Amino acid sequence: MSETGVIHDIGYQRYAGERLGRLAALNALYVHGLRASFGLGRSAKAKIFPWLVAGIMLLVAVILAAVRSQLKQVIFTYVQFADQMSWLIIFFVAILAPALVSRDMRSGTLPLYFSRPLRAADYVTAKFAALTTAVWLLLGVPQFIMFLGAAFTGDDGAKGVWNEFLDLAPGWGYSLLWALLFSGISLLIASFTGKQAFAAGGIVAVFLLTTPIFGVLSILPSTTANEMAGLASPMTLIAGVGAWLSGNTENTLDPGRFGPVYGIEAVCLIAVCLLLLLARYRKVASL
Amino acid sequence: MTIIATEALTKTYGGGVTALADLTVAVDAGVIGLVGANGAGKSTFIKIMLGLVPPSSGTVRVFDLDPVTETDKVRARVGYMPENDCLPPDVSASEFVTHLGRMSGLPRTAARERASEALRHVGLYEERYRQIGGYSTGMKQRVKLAQALVHDPDLLLLDEPTNGLDPAGRDAMLALVHRIGTEFGISVVVCSHLLGEVERICDSLIAIEGGRLLRADRISSMTAVSDVLAVEVADGTDELAAALTARGLTVSREGRLLLVPLESDAAYDRILQAVSELDLNLHRLDQRRHRVAELFTTKETADV
Amino acid sequence: MTAQTIDAPTGTATTGVIELQNVTRWYGNVVAVNDITMSLGPGVTGLLGPNGAGKTTVLHMMAGFLAPSRGTLTIDGKPTWRNPSVYRDLGLVTEREAVHGFLTAGQFVLACAKMQKLPDPAGAARRALELVEMTDAADRRIETFSKGMRQRTRVAAALVHEPRVLLLDEPFNGMDPRQRMHMMELLHSLGDRGHTILFSSHILEEVEQVAGLVQVIVAGRLAASGDYRRIRRLMTNRPHVFAVRSSDDRKLAVALIAEKSVSGIEVEATGLTVRAADYGSFTRALPRIALDQGIRLHQLVPSDESLESVFSYLLEA
Numbered sequence: 001m002s003e004t005g006v007i008h009d010i011g012y013q014r015y016a017g018e019r020l021g022r023l024a025a026l027n028a029l030y031v032h033g034l035r036a037s038f039g040l041g042r043s044a045k046a047k048i049f050p051w052l053v054a055g056i057m058l059l060v061a062v063i064l065a066a067v068r069s070q071l072k073q074v075i076f077t078y079v080q081f082a083d084q085m086s087w088l089i090i091f092f093v094a095i096l097a098p099a100l101v102s103r104d105m106r107s108g109t110l111p112l113y114f115s116r117p118l119r120a121a122d123y124v125t126a127k128f129a130a131l132t133t134a135v136w137l138l139l140g141v142p143q144f145i146m147f148l149g150a151a152f153t154g155d156d157g158a159k160g161v162w163n164e165f166l167d168l169a170p171g172w173g174y175s176l177l178w179a180l181l182f183s184g185i186s187l188l189i190a191s192f193t194g195k196q197a198f199a200a201g202g203i204v205a206v207f208l209l210t211t212p213i214f215g216v217l218s219i220l221p222s223t224t225a226n227e228m229a230g231l232a233s234p235m236t237l238i239a240g241v242g243a244w245l246s247g248n249t250e251n252t253l254d255p256g257r258f259g260p261v262y263g264i265e266a267v268c269l270i271a272v273c274l275l276l277l278l279a280r281y282r283k284v285a286s287l
Numbered sequence: 288m289t290i291i292a293t294e295a296l297t298k299t300y301g302g303g304v305t306a307l308a309d310l311t312v313a314v315d316a317g318v319i320g321l322v323g324a325n326g327a328g329k330s331t332f333i334k335i336m337l338g339l340v341p342p343s344s345g346t347v348r349v350f351d352l353d354p355v356t357e358t359d360k361v362r363a364r365v366g367y368m369p370e371n372d373c374l375p376p377d378v379s380a381s382e383f384v385t386h387l388g389r390m391s392g393l394p395r396t397a398a399r400e401r402a403s404e405a406l407r408h409v410g411l412y413e414e415r416y417r418q419i420g421g422y423s424t425g426m427k428q429r430v431k432l433a434q435a436l437v438h439d440p441d442l443l444l445l446d447e448p449t450n451g452l453d454p455a456g457r458d459a460m461l462a463l464v465h466r467i468g469t470e471f472g473i474s475v476v477v478c479s480h481l482l483g484e485v486e487r488i489c490d491s492l493i494a495i496e497g498g499r500l501l502r503a504d505r506i507s508s509m510t511a512v513s514d515v516l517a518v519e520v521a522d523g524t525d526e527l528a529a530a531l532t533a534r535g536l537t538v539s540r541e542g543r544l545l546l547v548p549l550e551s552d553a554a555y556d557r558i559l560q561a562v563s564e565l566d567l568n569l570h571r572l573d574q575r576r577h578r579v580a581e582l583f584t585t586k587e588t589a590d591v
Numbered sequence: 592m593t594a595q596t597i598d599a600p601t602g603t604a605t606t607g608v609i610e611l612q613n614v615t616r617w618y619g620n621v622v623a624v625n626d627i628t629m630s631l632g633p634g635v636t637g638l639l640g641p642n643g644a645g646k647t648t649v650l651h652m653m654a655g656f657l658a659p660s661r662g663t664l665t666i667d668g669k670p671t672w673r674n675p676s677v678y679r680d681l682g683l684v685t686e687r688e689a690v691h692g693f694l695t696a697g698q699f700v701l702a703c704a705k706m707q708k709l710p711d712p713a714g715a716a717r718r719a720l721e722l723v724e725m726t727d728a729a730d731r732r733i734e735t736f737s738k739g740m741r742q743r744t745r746v747a748a749a750l751v752h753e754p755r756v757l758l759l760d761e762p763f764n765g766m767d768p769r770q771r772m773h774m775m776e777l778l779h780s781l782g783d784r785g786h787t788i789l790f791s792s793h794i795l796e797e798v799e800q801v802a803g804l805v806q807v808i809v810a811g812r813l814a815a816s817g818d819y820r821r822i823r824r825l826m827t828n829r830p831h832v833f834a835v836r837s838s839d840d841r842k843l844a845v846a847l848i849a850e851k852s853v854s855g856i857e858v859e860a861t862g863l864t865v866r867a868a869d870y871g872s873f874t875r876a877l878p879r880i881a882l883d884q885g886i887r888l889h890q891l892v893p894s895d896e897s898l899e900s901v902f903s904y905l906l907e908a
Contacts, residue, residue: 019391111369116392
């Protein structure tokens with residue numbers, strides 16, 4: 001039996017495998033951001049807050065579902081659920097938007113991203129999509145639980161399920177609108193500072209400070225002012241859009257004939273936030 | 288093979304600041320030192336190579352690609368190691384480098400494997416699973432280098448890779464850079480302020496001054512031997528100087544060294560005889576080499 | 592070099608002398624500085640050591656920012672801790688320092704001069720700026736400066752009261768070759784004029800050029816002091832390594848190996864590598880042997896005499 005000895009070559013190997021394009025990178029950043037929003041891939045401390053928020057919302061949803069299935073009572077509709085959870089959502093984005101963008105600024109990692117094929121637009125898209133998805137999931141999953149509670153304990157069988165679903169779908173759409181607007185605003189504010197605490201404070205402040213404006217306008221003697229009041233604050237803006245689209249103004253503010261204005265403002269606000277974010281990162285991207 | 292070629296490259300910013308002016312240079316594969324004063328245009332040059340800012344005029348080609356129009360292709364082949372702090376404190380090196388590998392377009396398993404290999408090549412072993420916040424400066428520099436290598440670039444741009452490292456750390460980093468440039472087959476551009484380092488590991492040098500090219504040459508031609516001999520003895524320098532002058536050699540003094548023009552080989556013999564006769568300790572006998580530092584002593588600037 | 596000069600400090604040789612006696616400093620269980628005794632006088636001394644060895648702690652104690660946990664630390668016999676009068680004779684340039692960017696260099700140095708309660712702050716500020724060659728840029732705001740200019744401004748601020756002692760922590764960090772050369776010349780000339788200058792640096796090839804003496808700190812202890820060449824000679828357990836080239840290497844090698852002072856020879860295509868256990872005997876014997884053998888010596892270069900080699904040996908010890 002001959003004796004053989006081999007020294008294996010573990011020197012540097014070139015990479016000849018496939019290289020995926022910008023889209024794959026964007027996708028990876030999106031998934032990374034979505035996971036980071038729920039603290040996955042980060043320290044244990046980072047998981048506490050998002051899961052606490054999720055837990056509260058799920059709990060509420062379970063209770064609502066139980067009430068709906070047992071007592072056949074609708075306490076909140078899907079849309080009202082979203083409205084009621086608004087402050088939780090604000091706190092969520094106030095904490096997570098800085099986690100997504102301010103951290104990168106603070107540690108200076110942006111040059112490492114932008115010296116790669118990734119562009120400023122890709123970065124912004126991925127982060128925005130990630131936070132939007134996270135917020136939508138936060139609202140959408142509880143809404144789905146409410147749906148389950150309602151649909152499968154009803155008496156109408158398949159038709160009942162379908163009807164319930166027709167209520168759920170706009171509720172999801174409403175949640176999506178929330179997600180889009182709040183993500184846009186919070187990411188924009190967070191992109192201006194590397195300090196997470198400042199960004200969080202700034203985001204909460206924006207929502208807080210606009211509420212009194214709405215309050216004042218809504219009690220002025222002019223109906224025009226009352227109807228336009230909701231434009232001043234993001235939460236009431238969404239409520240106004242919801243009311244306009246669904247034609248249902250009980251329990252919510254009445255936009256009157258200004259419904260379309262609400263719609264336009266919402267869309268514009270989202271677009272402006274995205275464009276400003278893009279401009280900000282384009283500037284930062286040139287190192 | 289020319290890897291970087293510029294032709295009259297100029298970059299002016301608004302407000303009349305000229306970062307680069309009429310830079311024409313061709314860089315061959317190997318380890319290249321990029322030297323120049325702070326604000327002389329080195330970082331602008333790097334940004335242009337990465338396609339982050341467009342030139343105001345002139346052309347630049349990296350691997351015969353235009354960084355402005357073919358940005359993705361250029362960036363896929365280039366790895367960048369920034370000078371400043373750029374690492375997040377709350378992730379592990381292994382995770383971070385894998386993540387950046389995916390940002391470069393590597394598929395997930397390939398990114399993981401290449402990250403692991405890159406970290407091994409730069410010398411990070413079990414530390415890689417700890418959070419970067421707890422790393423020493425030397426370890427952080429290695430992580431930066433690993434992320435520049437993860438996507439297998441053909442060119443590395445290293446900005447002050449030995450910044451903040453102590454002598455042992457600097458040695459290790461320079462040896463690593465040299466290995467990368469020679470064994471791995473990757474070209475490296477090293478921006479450095481330390482000319483000694485540049486002399487040590489680089490094959491060629493580009494010196495930029497005020498946005499303009501000061502000199503671009505191979506190191507070997509800048510460190511050629513001169514025809515001056517340097518002699519150093521442990522003590523008795525003055526007696527030796529006298530003895531050499533008596534033997535007909537022109538002697539000048541530079542600190543501890545005596546400098547003798549090498550007019551003929553006989554100079555060697557005469558020096559040896561003089562030292563031996565005086566029974567002195569011969570510490571050094573050597574032909575002087577030019578040093579890269581000489582490039583910078585010839586000019587004076589007020590605004591340095 | 593400059594139009595104005597700072598007068599050499601007058602007085603006896605004990606002026607500007609920093610004395611450390613058995614100085615120890617701990618933070619809880621971490622002993623940052625362990626039983627250091629050293630004495631620094633006029634001239635330029637380099638403070639060397641790996642990261643985390645305790646150099647900054649020593650500098651801060653000298654500057655009076657920290658008290659030694661044990662031992663005494665004095666400048667000209669006066670302790671530095673809780674002794675604001677020591678700042679009359681002390682200037683410190685720290686590694687990191689935020690300077691108000693909106694001030695011009697002139698304003699900043701003038702402010703420091705005023706804080707020192709100098710009789711003629713404007714004149715002192717002007718002289719300090721001339722010394723660092725920042726007169727032309729004196730009216731520009733600091734935030735527009737390059738790193739080297741910023742550093743020079745801070746050195747001017749530390750020099751404005753003409754202190755006998757100047758402490759600098761990593762002063763060359765981030766400077767480009769020309770800026771470093773200017774700073775080195777400045778420190779050198781100040782040292783020649785009798786100031787006591789201590790600076791820490793990692794760039795040993797430059798410490799070699801500027802400092803006559805070094806203090807090497809390793810893990811909180813003082814590993815070596817003095818002229819690094821002398822220190823090298825003291826390392827008798829390490830043979831000195833020389834690279835030798837001659838007209839007939841092999842013949843020379845045969846003759847050298849017969850010498851008692853030679854402990855080993857490596858023969859390579861590029862020349863010989865000679866290990867000499869006894870520096871003195873070898874360096875005297877080599878010319879004689881070469882002449883006796885009729886060999887022309889082309890090159891003799893000590894391979895491990897540099898500060899870098901000495902430093903790495905000290906770390907291994």
